[in-house]
Amino acid sequence: MKYDLVIVGAGPAGIFTALELLRKGSKKKMVIIEKGQPIGRRRCPKGTTGRCVNCRPYCHITTGFAGAGAFSDGKLSLSHEVGGQLPELIGIDAAQSLIDYTDAIYLEFGADTQVEGMVVDERIKRIRRRAITAGLRLVDCPIRHMGTEKAQEIYGAIQTYLTDKGVEIRFGVNCADLILTDHECWGVVVEKPDGTGREEILAQDTVVATGRRGADWLEKICQEHGIAHQPGTVDIGVRVEVRNEVMEEVNDALYEGKFVGYPAPFRDKVRTFCQNPGGFVSQENYDNDLAVVNGHSYKDLKSENTNLSLLSSHNFNTPFNQPIAYAQKVGELTNMLANGHILVQRFGDILDGKRTWERELSRSNVKPTLKDAVAGDITAAMPYRAMTNIIAFIQALDMVVPGFASPETLLYSPELKFYSNRVRMDAQLNTNIKGFYSLGDSSGWTRGLMMASAMGVMLGDKLAAEEQK
Numbered sequence: 001m002k003y004d005l006v007i008v009g010a011g012p013a014g015i016f017t018a019l020e021l022l023r024k025g026s027k028k029k030m031v032i033i034e035k036g037q038p039i040g041r042r043r044c045p046k047g048t049t050g051r052c053v054n055c056r057p058y059c060h061i062t063t064g065f066a067g068a069g070a071f072s073d074g075k076l077s078l079s080h081e082v083g084g085q086l087p088e089l090i091g092i093d094a095a096q097s098l099i100d101y102t103d104a105i106y107l108e109f110g111a112d113t114q115v116e117g118m119v120v121d122e123r124i125k126r127i128r129r130r131a132i133t134a135g136l137r138l139v140d141c142p143i144r145h146m147g148t149e150k151a152q153e154i155y156g157a158i159q160t161y162l163t164d165k166g167v168e169i170r171f172g173v174n175c176a177d178l179i180l181t182d183h184e185c186w187g188v189v190v191e192k193p194d195g196t197g198r199e200e201i202l203a204q205d206t207v208v209a210t211g212r213r214g215a216d217w218l219e220k221i222c223q224e225h226g227i228a229h230q231p232g233t234v235d236i237g238v239r240v241e242v243r244n245e246v247m248e249e250v251n252d253a254l255y256e257g258k259f260v261g262y263p264a265p266f267r268d269k270v271r272t273f274c275q276n277p278g279g280f281v282s283q284e285n286y287d288n289d290l291a292v293v294n295g296h297s298y299k300d301l302k303s304e305n306t307n308l309s310l311l312s313s314h315n316f317n318t319p320f321n322q323p324i325a326y327a328q329k330v331g332e333l334t335n336m337l338a339n340g341h342i343l344v345q346r347f348g349d350i351l352d353g354k355r356t357w358e359r360e361l362s363r364s365n366v367k368p369t370l371k372d373a374v375a376g377d378i379t380a381a382m383p384y385r386a387m388t389n390i391i392a393f394i395q396a397l398d399m400v401v402p403g404f405a406s407p408e409t410l411l412y413s414p415e416l417k418f419y420s421n422r423v424r425m426d427a428q429l430n431t432n433i434k435g436f437y438s439l440g441d442s443s444g445w446t447r448g449l450m451m452a453s454a455m456g457v458m459l460g461d462k463l464a465a466e467e468q469k
């Protein structure tokens, strides 16, 4: 079957490529290959079972139309400083205007018009003053918060728009390989999740946007086919959960406070990420059975807690250059200690050198929102360097947010971000393979909804311009 364009992965990066092409009047015959389900058929059974049942053949939280965006908190970071390294590739001004343009598309599809963190008022100045004293940087980043339920509505409207305009979306189909000869890509090989029904889909251009969960698959594909790439950064950390009262000032003033520090003695970059006021800690499962922690919040349904991720960045080059594999080992070890689940430990117990017990959790002010997390000892699996960074960062953040380093603060593990294999490309997104493009989190250049969507818009615009020549 011959198409003009095949897009692998219906996450924000993939769908915004198709969307922008249509908006620019493209007549291309397009097909999107997505291993998951349409947005209306994505169901996480945890709502009824109360615990993760490790869905097969894939996790509905990260797989299906809108990718990891569908059940995300739907926070659109409107600054080029947040969400990935695209500005390094295309320049800061180009990245910012791309984000503004993409934000307008989200608004057209119904995103909330309110933006948090736009005005630097007295409260924000106070927070920044304390951050400076603590040796941390407060990053300015306006946020448009869609919320999980609204995000699903917006992505649902985009799915309808694409299909109404003739984009074919093949759900429940897995891309197994690329078809490549002499540094030119001719399409993809697809199959059903059980490995049957192999089929070739030929296309003039191929876009791979398989997200974080497709990052290790893409790394293998890059090695096999000589697609130029380089190891990037891997983030290892914890998801922290505290009572809303502790985070109230930052939640109210900023919704999401983005803090960055380089704590002694290692001076690695440590940062906060994905803050969810009144939110819920969640679990996502990768195909290789790895269970990792995440978090999200609804627009209306609120918990008594705020959760956020603390991530410590690590780089590797010689003699070891497989950051994804490294982080996976950390995750596997943590899962093993929690019997396949997420581990949770109180910060005070980490400092006291003891594990946390279930009964101790029930005595605290802060009750875990991830009900099937297992109380234990995350330090038994966390590398010394990452743990040291995290402890130092929490203690610094306590100067900005009093109570953050309280003994009962909860730390969930493993919190891992796999976006490390960076596909080499030029500022026009051309790779060393003709007709092959790599976008979004799996490309290693983005790590958030807005930047992944914006990268998709950029490619859609480029392909539309070439079509009109």
Ligand SMILES: Cc1cc2nc3c(=O)[nH]c(=O)nc-3n(C[C@H](O)[C@H](O)[C@H](O)COP(=O)(O)OP(=O)(O)OC[C@H]3O[C@@H](n4cnc5c(N)ncnc54)[C@H](O)[C@@H]3O)c2cc1C
Residues within 6 Å of the ligand: 008, 009, 010, 011, 012, 013, 014, 033, 034, 035, 036, 061, 062, 063, 064, 065, 066, 067, 068, 069, 071, 072, 073, 074, 075, 076, 077, 083, 173, 174, 175, 176, 209, 210, 211, 212, 213, 214, 217, 274, 282, 284, 294, 295, 296, 439, 440, 441, 442, 446, 447, 448, 449, 450, 452, 453
């Ligand atoms: C619980 C959660 C909350 C989050 N909250 C936020 C937030 O509030 N703000 C923010 O900016 N970011 C958030 N993120 C991150 C954000 O969702 C991602 O950065 C973003 O979705 C990346 O988009 P993408 O298109 O690159 O990849 P993805 O959204 O991961 O989409 C990739 C798609 O490709 C499909 N796929 C993978 N491999 C194959 C294959 N071989 N064949 C066929 N299909 C394949 C997958 O099924 C998936 O649908 C959150 C993520 C999670 C999991």
